[in-house]
Amino acid sequence: MQHREFPNVYKNDFLGSWDKLAKCRKPTIAAVNGYALGGGCEVAMMCDIIYAGEKASFGQPEINLGTIPGAGGTQRLVRAIGKSKAMELVLTGDKMSAAEAEKAGLVSKVFPVDQLVNESIKLAEKISSHSRVASMMCKDAVNTSFEVGLTEGLKFEKRLFHSTFATADRKEGMTAFLEKRPPKYTD
Numbered sequence: 001m002q003h004r005e006f007p008n009v010y011k012n013d014f015l016g017s018w019d020k021l022a023k024c025r026k027p028t029i030a031a032v033n034g035y036a037l038g039g040g041c042e043v044a045m046m047c048d049i050i051y052a053g054e055k056a057s058f059g060q061p062e063i064n065l066g067t068i069p070g071a072g073g074t075q076r077l078v079r080a081i082g083k084s085k086a087m088e089l090v091l092t093g094d095k096m097s098a099a100e101a102e103k104a105g106l107v108s109k110v111f112p113v114d115q116l117v118n119e120s121i122k123l124a125e126k127i128s129s130h131s132r133v134a135s136m137m138c139k140d141a142v143n144t145s146f147e148v149g150l151t152e153g154l155k156f157e158k159r160l161f162h163s164t165f166a167t168a169d170r171k172e173g174m175t176a177f178l179e180k181r182p183p184k185y186t187d
Helices: 006-011 015-022 039-046 061-065 072-082 083-092 098-104 113-128 132-144 150-167 167-176
Strands: 031-032 034-036 047-055 057-059 095-097 109-111
Touching: 006 095, 015 039, 031 039, 031 113, 034 039, 039 057, 047 098, 047 113, 057 098, 061 083, 072 083, 095 098, 098 109, 109 167, 113 132, 132 150, 132 167, 150 167
Parallel strands: 031 047, 034 057, 047 109
Antiparallel strands: 057 095
């Protein structure tokens, strides 16, 4: 990136395609085991859930290079950990440990390094055992909460909730619950 210049990065929308991960309609999980600094941290934050190995570290050190985060680091980080902590990280270039990231709300859970991948797979299997349509709707509703006010978000959530009554999976899920058996989702 050192030799890139403004006209080229602007015209070609440098890093513009990185948002594809954040726009994925299926739930995404980041399993971070090591350094997630700069773009690595930004990619992790594009995911819905972040699991970390106990030796992982997170940060936005771009300030040390005379630039700023360019793939969502200033926007997603503040939503995850709050303004003060985000400002501290982006203005100093400091790193936070996995434990600090979990405490701040950036990471959902921290695991021993040798368990991280297996725990991430278990989570993915649990999520995938639910209705695919309902999972996508949950993701849409939660992500919408970052884009709209509370009143509009509640209205959006209610519309999605009501729309589940048009799915076979909602009927199967409620029937299975009443019959005390595991559901067999098809949507």
